[in-house]
Amino acid sequence: MRSEFAISIIISLVFLSLGFLLLHYGQINYGISFFVFLPFIIGYISGNSTIQTISIWGHLISLSIFFVLLYFGGLEGMVCILMAIPLIVLAIAFGIVIKYIIKTFFRPYTEKQNTIKSTIIPFLIFLVFGFAEEQLTKNDSYVIDVTSEIILPYSPMEVYDHIKSVDTLDAEKPFLMRLDLPIPQKCVLVAEKVGALRTCYFKGGKIVERITELKKGEILKMDIIDYQLNGKKWLGFKEASYIFEDIGVGYCKLIRSTTYTSELYPRFYWRTLEKIGIQQQHEYVFKNLNKDLERMEL
Incomplete structure (x- = not known):
């Protein structure tokens, strides 16, 4: 149980931090990839946990830590953070629901999945989607x-x-x-x-x-x-x-x-x-x- 909790916190913090670094340095934009697809992946990965409730709490705590660091680090303001939270939380919830459906109806397939692959591959897909979105919407406002x-x-x-x-x-x-x-x-x-x-x-x-x-x-x-x-x-x-x-x-x-x-x-x-x-x-x-x-x- 403790390992599930710790892993969920580490995964969320690492993914959110890497996503924000890419955003901060202009590799991806303030778009669907960061505000929707990345939190969806975090929620989807939460569904891999054998103890989902513990995993979800871990992700929520890591989100709180991430936003606190952004605010006190002067990287984003409170208004921006509060505006982003509902969108990010909804995307995470949607990811959890999708993973639950897949696990329920495709149990033999999900049981064979490698934990590393089921964690890293979605993030690589996010990177591809983020880079593509940045190129397609470059200088577009x-x-x-x-x-x-x-x-x-x-x-x-x-x-x-x-x-x-x-x-x-x-x-x-x-x-x-x-x-x-x-x-x-x-x-x-x-x-x-x-x-x-x-x-x-x-x-x-x-x-x-x-x-x-x-x-x-x-x-x-x-x-x-x-x-x-x-x-x-x-x-x-x-x-x-x-x-x-x-x-x-x-x-x-x-x-x-x-x-x-x-x-x-x-x-x-x-x-x-x-x-x-x-x-x-x-x-x-x-x-x-x-x-x-x-x-x-x-």
């Missing part, structure tokens, strides 16, 4: 636009004056920002003209924007020409914009858009989570803007 809006009881010019440049952002933080989603601290606009730079400083980095369209109280549109944020190698930023709509009676609808690129697969899973993260940053900016406008009336 999705471009996504996320838009949020808020209605404020102020004129478009008043809203524009308080968002073009922000000395200090200090508002109630949404859930993901309380973990480790980048927190904007201030935004500095060099000049109010097309071509001027606007730099937003974050806790742990900055984003540099160049104004491409500017009509005071109507639109502020920018290309993102540089970004330096901790981690997030799979995420890129392209454009940001504010549109100020006069909806009458002293009210303004502010529309905030962020255009970004992502290299994460499968897209059906990551798209929603990425959108939530960016919308929470929009929400934080809106809350701070509302506070600044309220202070103006005092």
